[in-house]
Amino acid sequence: MEERQKIKVGISIGDLNGIGCEVVLKTFEDSRMLDFCTPIIFASNKTISYQKSELGLEINYNGIQEASKALEGKINVVNVWREIPAINFGEATKEGGDYAIKSLKAAVTALKNGEVDVLVTAPINKNNIQAEDFKFPGHTDYLAQELEGESLMFMVTDELKVGLLTDHIAVKDVAQAITPELIKSKVATIEKSLKIDFGISKPKIALLGINPHSGDNGIIGQEDDAILKPVIKEISESGTLVYGPYSADSFFGSDGFKKFDAILAAYHDQGLIPFKTLSFGKGVNYTAGLNKVRTSPDHGTAYEIAGKGKADHSSFKEAVFTAIEIFRNREEFTELTANPLKKSRLKREFR
Structure with missing residues (x-):
């Protein structure tokens, strides 16, 4: 029986000064996660390298220029920007908000184009994301505009x-x-x-x-x-x-x-x-x-512990698994509608 292709999980990195990068990297520091999905992080090689060094995390990643080049079995990082943004852990800066939105927009574009299957968003700050071309109180309102449903x-x-x-x-x-x-x-x-x-x-x-x-x-x-x-x-x-x-x-x-x-x-x-x-x-x-699957953790940027290596990544990991499960359930619903005798469920042994 042919093995199903792993779900491509697009990840927007959130506020660079918060715990977004930390919970993302901690989630995929455990290589078993790559048995369940192919993560595609929208940020930059230099940003991820800086974050993992500051947080003392041991992970390897595959730098790519577009999501379609992602490799299974690897943590993939799409280079959305080439410059090196200033990172000031624990501070709500305009620059932190700008890069959070750059990551989100690139991830949503990839989602709409079918380059990723689902989207998992790391936390943003609703204040510093406000800009001339982004006047939304949060992820939900922006996604409601960009996606159908x-x-x-x-x-x-x-x-x-x-x-x-x-x-x-x-x-x-x-x-x-x-x-x-x-x-x-x-x-x-x-x-x-x-x-x-x-x-x-x-x-x-x-x-x-x-x-x-x-x-x-x-x-x-x-x-x-x-x-x-x-x-x-x-x-x-x-x-x-x-x-x-x-x-x-x-x-x-x-x-x-x-x-x-x-x-x-x-x-x-x-x-x-x-x-x-x-x-x-x-x-x-x-x-x-919506016509696409998007999940996120149930917490915010947690500036008070950002950069200290103290963030709990449990909710982000749950967000990844939930996105995968919903995507599979939608596939199954479509299959069962066409063929009611067919039954299969995503196994979630590792949670």
Whole structure:
């Protein structure tokens, strides 16, 4: 039987002054990772050489000029730039943001052109990435523009999956942003992702209320009664297993989340605080709903430990494995749709 070609994992390097390079290099310092994928890092030979020297990491890599020249069994570095950028560990500099975006744009172009199969992004700083040609609050918004589909910020582990109705917007704007159309779109996206990306045939989805105690029957805001409840009823009647709205303050503490395949939170902190509390270091940020697979670790640039060799690469490694698994699951879904008798699963012995 012919062995399947290894997944080509495109990696944007993130903020050079943060822990991005460190978690990437630590992940692939273990050569067994090359049994699972072909990593293609978008940076430069000199940048990677400097980082590995400063961090005391022992890795070899293959420098290339374009992603299509990547070799299996090697850590590949695409030379996106030739100059040597200044690296000031722990500092949020304009230069650090500029090179993070150069890496990201090159990686996304390769993803769109089919030169890499999936994208895993190292952390960026949302402040120093802002430029005339890049005015996005983060990766998700940029990818939503560049790729096809309806994007959903989806934080995932094997046991817990949390999506967001709204993500990087101010809390004061949340209630106004949540409309019946938005809810229907996000529920449809999360249901499709659970089926195709995670192999759950009939997923159960919980929606969290917008207001404390889901409005307490209108005493603490009208949005839950006026918007969420009618839409949930309508979606349920169409056959989707969606329930709620649930009071967010007790939902996770009571282990209520374990009854569902995914939870859809109303806004950023409502979903990410419990997710990171329960799963920090093991969680993965997945941009669901797009025609390409992108994941990232569940942490930021961690300037306070940058350059000290203290960064934990567990979440980045999980992001790599999750991207590979989702890509394989999508392949399998397509194959099973054409031939329902065919069954195969990505084996994840090494995690």
